[in-house]
Amino acid sequence: MFGIDSIRHILQRVSVPGARIDYEFPEHLAKMDRWLDDKRFFTPFQDKYHQFWGRPSVPAETYLRMRALQQQYGLSDRELCDQVGDRLSWRRFCRIPLNKPVPHPSTLSKIRQRLDTNGSDHMAELNEHLVRKAAEEKIIKSRNKVRVDTTVVEANIHHPTxxxxxxxxxxxxxxxxxxxxxxxxxxxxxxxxxxxxxxxxxxxxxxxxxxxxxxxxxxxxxxxxxxxxxxxxxxxxxxxxxxxxx
Structure with missing residues (x-):
């Protein structure tokens, strides 16, 4: 896999004057990158990926990071794959080497179907780990309280007269x-x-x-x-x- 130094070296040799090549992370992506290094986020994928047989699939880490970008920017599968293929920073964020192709949109759909078989919800499990990590890092505070929307809405009822x-x-x-x-x-x-x-x-x-x-x-x-x-x-x-x- 190419490292960031290798990417810089390649870009220096093929760079176009005046062109902007975004291989560095924006601040919010850098924070997401550090968060997703937590191996607990891959727990929902462990039973769905076979290490010893079958055709090699998209790595769990790559799929998770692509899903994070998809949720962050509200993209469809096709739009997500196009953006990852066009932007080096997103390719680097998704851990996709320069000599490897970006997953096809249909591949993401098949992975999603496989992960949610037998009534499981891998996104719900990911969200559970996300909330737990946020609580550990004091980003959110849990005080065993429930927020309830108490907005008064007039109902069409039979008023007593x-x-x-x-x-x-x-x-x-x-x-x-x-x-x-x-x-x-x-x-x-x-x-x-x-x-x-x-x-x-x-x-x-x-x-x-x-x-x-x-x-x-x-x-x-x-x-x-x-x-x-x-x-x-x-x-x-x-x-x-x-x-x-x-």
């Missing part, structure tokens, strides 16, 4: 009375079902409440204590035509 509670009471009492009658048999007392009529009364009460609210919003009109004027305003501007005030 006086008229609504009365209607619910009528429905519940009627249902219980029918159950009692079914158990006790014919007692000579008829049970009248008021659920339909109470629904109509509730709608009327809600309509009247909305009308009163509209009246109260008319702040420049003094209707307090003037029954005739109040009725005129209700009949003319607020109440529906089929609603009569006794």
């Amino acid at each position: 006086d008229s609504g509670l009365i209607a619910d009471t009528v429905r519940v009492v009627t249902r219980l009375a029918k159950k009692i009658q079914a158990v006790a048999g014919d007692t000579g007392t008829a049970i009248r079902d008021r659920t339909r009529s109470i629904k109509k009364r509730v709608l009327e009460a809600r309509g009247l409440a909305e009308c009163i609210e509209k009246v109260l919003r008319l702040g420049d009109i003094n209707l307090i204590g003037n029954e005739a004027e109040s009725k005129r305003w209700l009949d003319k501007y607020i109440l529906p035509p089929d609603y009569a005030i006794n």
